[in-house]
Amino acid sequence: MSADPYGDFSPSLYETARIVALAPTLAGHGGRIRYLLDEQHGDGSWGAPYDYALLPTLSATEALLSESRRTPAPAVAAAARDGLRALFLRLAPGRAVTLPDTVAVEILVPHLVAEINAHLAALEDNPLPGLEISPAGARLPCPPGTYPELLGHLRDTVARGQVLPEKLWHSLEVVGPAARRAPFASPGEFGLGCSPAATAAWFGAVPAPRQAGVRYLEVLQARHGGPVPVAAPLDIFERAWVLATFTDVGLPVSVPAGLVDGLRAACGSSGVAGGAGLPPDADDTSTALHALANLGAPQPIDPLWEFQADDHFSTYPEERTPSVSTNAHVLQAFIAHPERTARIERAMVRLVSWLCGQQQEDGSWTDKWHASPYYATVCCVVALAGCGEPTPAIRKALRWVLDNQREDGSWGYWESTPEETAYAVQILLRGSAGRPDPAVERAAARGCAHLLGGDLARTPPLWHDKDLYTPARIVRAETIAALHLARTNPRVAALTGRWETGQPERTA
Structure with a gap:
């Protein structure tokens, strides 16, 4: 990377x-x-x-x-x-x-x-x-x-x-034609x-x-032998996301100093852009700030205030529709920041209220940057769980995930995918915050067994730009994070091993 x-x-x-x-x-x-x-x-x-x-x-x-x-x-x-x-x-x-x-x-x-x-x-x-x-x-x-x-x-x-x-x-x-050589x-x-x-x-x-x-x-x-991606370069977006994901779940990784220096250099007075040629936005700014704080190199939070819009944050100025994932990432950046000022505390309270107000009746969230509700839901659950005690919104999301697991242990909106299964496992394990819950543990273990026994290279495009795309390293990082969470939970790890080998669950 x-x-x-x-x-x-x-x-x-x-x-x-x-x-x-x-x-x-x-x-x-x-x-x-x-x-x-x-x-x-x-x-x-x-x-x-x-x-x-x-x-x-x-x-x-x-x-x-x-x-x-x-x-x-x-x-x-x-x-x-x-x-x-x-x-x-x-x-x-x-x-x-x-x-x-x-x-x-x-x-x-x-x-x-x-x-x-x-x-x-x-x-x-x-x-x-x-x-x-x-x-x-x-x-x-x-x-x-x-x-x-x-x-x-x-x-x-x-x-x-x-x-x-x-x-x-x-x-x-x-x-x-007016685009040609536009001055x-x-x-x-x-x-x-x-x-x-x-x-x-x-x-x-x-x-x-x-x-x-x-x-x-x-x-x-x-x-790719001729075809091209919908956007490039997106190196800052990719690096900030992967590092924030790994450090947030406590995965021990050795991060080259150049990656940290590059993220730090990307932090300007107006925020962080996902790549060269793009303007700064609240999503990339908050993800980079989150990653740097987790890595022990916190940066000033000031650029985020430029995106504040009353009770939530806009991804960029004059945004048509607000993004729940952007606001969840802003909340995570505030949680990770070492200096919790009164202004940050007030913004966090408003963000929690706003995010809970965007939840769908079934317990999921949806978002403008991804086709799947599992993406938006994992963003919101992880951010809300980071604030402390479980909320009714988190419990509702856990029930939605449990109710929508497929027969083979996977999850998916249109079809079963490793990416969405990894999100569902993270929702269950981070949303329950390690509290014993047999239903959550069984579902997470079945999901992990499916990931370990399936084709992790099958990553259909689900992310929004002009059309759908797959950020391959980010999806792999989310899958690794889900499996790490399961491996470090003794009950889930034991159940995963049984599901992998086809052994029946032990019952009392």
Whole structure:
């Protein structure tokens, strides 16, 4: 981890398709095309279940339409045609569409709808084999929850030479041709806006050789044989999270001095950014402060106050929807800070109340940064448990986890996953704070036995950015933390061993 300046993150369907469309001359183009073809589902869509599939399907379909018009190929045309069919079905009149709260979805969707509709118009004038459009004149509509007017305003802003807010640079590709050589930004060693797509949009279809930002794109695509992640570099995000996770559960680790120095250097007067090209935010700031305090190198808590919004904290200024995980991480940073001032105490009381007020009726929490309620719930339970005595909210969350364990001992929202199983084990063991509870101990042991006997490398994307992704090192760290908690609890450790070997539980 300390030698990787980018972080270990899964390829992104959305971002990879944008590179296919925007930078066809970039090395690895064939690998990106193969990736899109291989990842298409039988119904013509791409991506996760339900409406999470809309954005990656729009992006992949538009990219393959662009490729078909440049270099016709039967397999590419067939995939684009099937993608169009899936989109017309998903966006059919009368069919409800609920957009997930992913990054910039409200402008990314209308951008891609307009791009695809432009392809459809062009194909009516100049048909291609395998891409006959029926009925003639068919166009995709923009679903509710999107803001095409805002998209138009942003494009006009850039076309007039005005500056976009820095947080929008991550999605610069939405402004279309106006993004090329936009004067307010310039790709550096780590690209532009922490985004391969934004970087490619700035350069245009033929990136200039030997420029730093082009080298950034070449390095990223080489890591996965063509495909690219949705964001990079995210080294600070990754390092802070892993170190906070390990130190918080008491896992004995030897931390290179360079990692601590790097986190300390990332702490500026405005907070901490997850990686180069991103503005500071409360989530990365609180996680870095938490990790540094646990490592015996506490930093001033002052930057966090810039994100305070009455009874909670915003992830970044002018946030549309607040995040429970960000607020849970802020609470953890306050708990870990060695100087508990009156202002911190007041903020902690308000945060506890706010987090409890966000809990769902069934005992879970949900969040804008992750598709699974197990993620949001572990963040909230761990933070609330760190305040001391158990609360009704924690007990309610424990019951929800116990009630939703699968027959094989695992947990998962859409399907069983090691990541969500690790979160559930942590909820049980940290939420119960070591108090004997046979039901909790049995469930945690069954979950750990499932982890130890399963495929830990299977990590479907569940984390939110423009589309879903997997932060591989962070997920591994959470799994290690869950197993460490179980191993250091004698009752759970003994039960785990019995479940692993298939021995029946002892009964009184």
